[in-house]
Amino acid sequence: DIQMTQSPASLSASLGETVTIECRASEDIYNGLAWYQQKPGKSPQLLIYNANSLHTGVPSRFSGSGSGTQYSLKINSLQSEDVASYFCQQYYDYPWTFGGGTKLELK
Amino acid sequence: EVQLVESGGGLVQPGRSLKLSCAASGFTFSNYGMAWVCQAPTKGLEWVASISTGGGNTYYRDSVKGRFTISRDNAKNTLYLQMDSLRSEDTATYYCARLDYPVFDYWGQGVMVTVSS
Numbered sequence: 001d002i003q004m005t006q007s008p009a010s011l012s013a014s015l016g017e018t019v020t021i022e023c024r025a026s027e028d029i030y031n032g033l034a035w036y037q038q039k040p041g042k043s044p045q046l047l048i049y050n051a052n053s054l055h056t057g058v059p060s061r062f063s064g065s066g067s068g069t070q071y072s073l074k075i076n077s078l079q080s081e082d083v084a085s086y087f088c089q090q091y092y093d094y095p096w097t098f099g100g101g102t103k104l105e106l107k
Numbered sequence: 108e109v110q111l112v113e114s115g116g117g118l119v120q121p122g123r124s125l126k127l128s129c130a131a132s133g134f135t136f137s138n139y140g141m142a143w144v145c146q147a148p149t150k151g152l153e154w155v156a157s158i159s160t161g162g163g164n165t166y167y168r169d170s171v172k173g174r175f176t177i178s179r180d181n182a183k184n185t186l187y188l189q190m191d192s193l194r195s196e197d198t199a200t201y202y203c204a205r206l207d208y209p210v211f212d213y214w215g216q217g218v219m220v221t222v223s224s
Contacts, residue, residue, distance in 0.1 A: 034210045036152075043202055043214040044144075044152065055212065087152055091209040095168045096154040 002026050002090050006099035012107045019075045021102045023088035028068050032092030035064055035073045038101075039084045047086075048073065080106065109133040111203045111215035118221045119193055129186040129203030129215055137161075137181040140206035143188050145199035146217075153199075156188065157206060170196075193222045 003026040013019045023033065035048040046055045048064035051071055061076040075082055083106055088099040115127040127143070142157040156177040157166045165177050176189040186203055198221050204211035 032209070036211070043217055044211070045214070046210060046212050049210040049212075089152070089154075089211075094166060096157075096209070098152040098154070100151045 001095055002029060002093055002097055004088055004090055004097050004099040006086075006088055006102050008102060009100065010103045010105070012105045013078050014107045015078055015080065017078045019078055019082075019104065021073045021086055021088075021104075023066075023071045023073070023099050025069045025071070025090055025092075029090045029092035031067060032090055033064075033066070033071050034089045034091065035062075036087045036089065037082075037084045038087065044087065075104075078106075109205065109213045111205065111213060113201065113203050113215045113218035116201065116218035116220045118223065120224050121193060121195060121222055123193055124189070124191045125193060125220060127188040127190065127201055127203075127218060127220070129188075131184045131186065131203075131205070134205070136179075136184040140208050141177075141179060141186045142204045142206050142211060143177060143186075144202045144204055144211065144214075145197075146202070147196075147199040150199075155201070158186070190220070193220075195222050198222050 005024045007022045031051040033051045036044040038044040047058050052064045063074045085101045085103045087101045110132045112130045119125050143155040145153050145155050158177045162179050174192045178187045200217040202217045203215040205213040
């Protein structure tokens with residue numbers, strides 16, 4: 001199975017700050033990567049697919065980048081509604097696997 | 108508006124069975140693959156199973172193969188997960204998700220399954 005390692009596990013940032021979350025795959029996943037946001041008590045929502053494509057309706061302050069085994073999610077100008085957990089997921093190969101998540105809080 | 112509404116969860120003893128349902132609306136159900144994803148309490152997400160548009164192709168994670176069965180009824184716009192021989196480690200919230208292959212582009216609100224004696 002492809003292991004997905006996210007860092008950091010938790011993150012505290014101020015409003016307006018830029019935040020970056022990293023995701024490393026145990027092998028090349030050829031941009032088969034998605035990012036999801038899960039707000040407290042809610043179901044996950046798709047943010048990014050194919051490593052860098054923004055899902056419909058997602059604010060442009062979210063962006064994804066990376067290739068090979070290293071990927072990142074960047075949030076520009078952090079807003080209060082961005083407080084959530086973020087998960088990466090590879091869909092290059094079965095079983096599809098998720099990272100352990102990054103919990104983002106406001107400082 | 109895409110809506111996915113799960114039902115059928117609850118408390119069940121180890122070794123028993125449970126069947127989850129997911130009622131879909133707001134899109135042409137038969138045009139999309141579907142999936143189940145679970146999340147154990149305070150844990151991360153885990154893909155469980157997926158099914159193709161017509162139901163002819165199904166995929167499972169190893170830990171549920173032979174115990175869980177994913178199926179769909181396109182006439183009823185409903186996705187199912189038959190869960191047999193349940194174990195304590197199956198305790199989780201189960202989400203139904205639409206597949207805009209191969210990403211989960213819409214998720215239901217989730218249903219809790221607790222396996223305990």
